[in-house]
Amino acid sequence: MSHSPSWMRVARTLYGDAFEARTRDAVAEAMGDWAQLNRAEQGFAIAHLLYLNLRAQASTQHALRVLTEAVEEGLDDALDALGDPEDEPTEELPFRKVDEHDLSEE
Numbered sequence: 229m230s231h232s233p234s235w236m237r238v239a240r241t242l243y244g245d246a247f248e249a250r251t252r253d254a255v256a257e258a259m260g261d262w263a264q265l266n267r268a269e270q271g272f273a274i275a276h277l278l279y280l281n282l283r284a285q286a287s288t289q290h291a292l293r294v295l296t297e298a299v300e301e302g303l304d305d306a307l308d309a310l311g312d313p314e315d316e317p318t319e320e321l322p323f324r325k326v327d328e329h330d331l332s333e334e
Contacts, residue, residue: 233281243277 232240240248246258261272 233284235280235286235287239277239280242275 245254246261249255249258265273
């Protein structure tokens, strides 16, 4: 099972050699290949890349919604576990008395 979303697999399959070039020669070759495409072919490739970009954005937005809901649910659970601050005991907490002059305990 691949962990890459379908839009990424399509982009890498069709355009990976051109856009993931790692050397100057590979970039020059990709640019030469692009220059050999006619205007309609270039236009289609650009439109296809834009379409894949929209799919990627939609995928990202979905992931962010899922994460936001999970965080909100977790935050609600954590706040519920803490309880209402109004329910906290109001009596003073017991502190040891300390002599202010020599800081020895009484």
